[in-house]
Amino acid sequence: MPKKKPTLQSHFTDAVSSIGKLVAAPIHFVKPKKPTVARKIASSPGIEHAKGVDTPPEDNSIPIQCIDYGKGGFEKKDFSNITEALAHPRPDWGGHRWINIEGLHPFIINELRKAYDFHTLAAEDVLHIPQRPKLELYDTHSLVIIDMVRIKEEVLASEQVSIIVIGDILITFQESKGDVWDPIRTRIQNPDSRFRRYPIWYLGYALIDAIVDNIYPILERYGDVLNDLEEEAMEDPKPSIQQQIYLIKRELYALRRSFWPVRELTSKLTFDETSPVEKKVRVYMRDVHDHSLQIIELVESSREMCNSLQDFYISVVSNRMNEVMKALTIMAGLFMPITFLAGLYGMNFEHIPELSWKYSYPVFWGACITCTATLLIYFKRKGWIGK
Incomplete structure (x- = not known):
């Protein structure tokens, strides 16, 4: 017609x-920018003097997940507080450990810093957001900071993700609950996956790769919106x-x-x-x-x-x-x-x-x-x- x-x-x-x-x-x-945990001018570097560093959060307020995996098997545990997570023993078959924290709290970050002896400046970068995506190399560990961008309820949401690799342990810190890593958790359970045979940095690669690849559907959606406009x-x-x-x-x-x-x-x-x-x-x-x-x-x-x-x-x-x-x-x-x-x-x-x-x-x-x-x-x- x-x-x-x-x-x-x-x-x-x-x-x-x-x-x-x-x-x-x-x-x-x-989506408006989230409020940041800002440093005071000329304050002491590190996390030791952060507000709330000595006060633990309420149990189950910040999800904590620990995944042990390797050639010998796979084990996944959820904990209500950081004390239980740190006290959880490593399996007899060894392997790699992935600790994921869905939330930023000075007490939890500082307890992990003391337990795994990573640098206080790395802990400060994890807590104080937003940080520019970067790679920081220390003597015994590495810090990767990257933005995880998602569309949640028709809102473009971006949050900082911090990845600390220490030996055969990888720790991830997220600003809030939810991520794009569920396929990785499923793949780790497969005994024949490369996660079981490769070093811990293969997990680091997979986490970064999932964050980067998640941008493709977002850009495709922008392309569809622009064509409609x-x-x-x-x-x-x-x-x-x-x-x-x-x-x-x-x-x-x-x-x-x-x-x-x-x-x-x-x-x-x-x-x-x-x-x-x-x-x-x-x-x-x-x-x-x-x-x-x-x-x-x-x-x-x-x-x-x-x-x-x-x-x-x-x-x-x-x-x-x-x-x-x-x-x-x-x-x-x-x-x-x-x-x-x-x-x-x-x-x-x-x-x-x-x-x-x-x-x-x-x-x-x-x-x-x-x-x-x-x-x-x-x-x-x-x-x-x-x-």
């Missing part, structure tokens, strides 16, 4: 109602479209800022001579590095698409405004001679010859109709009407 051609009335109605649309325009999904801008360029484009650009900029350092981080883990990652794991880490480069390119491509869509929207709005101005100009041109005649014979001069003439009224109407018809024919031949 052919689309209905826009009329002068529709252009005029859209132009008048656009002011109201600016007020009632919908807002694209965006392009079609909507072509059919009905509402003011809310420009707002959504701006908000998408802002969120893409946040993604770029979060994942630009990941390229440097994965490069150090893969190619640097001081990298703590074993050689047979670096091959897999190189794949993450390639994915990080692809994501940056996709983000840049999406940002360019936003700029093009914004220019397209402005062009469409300008064309529609030109159509409205053209319609109003034609209307003014049609009524201009009639207005002139009405103004001329509406003057209060005493001696106007035509006023006393018997046929003056029908002649006046004939002159008005003739002028209007002549202008319509002229505009039609010029192509200003009917196209």
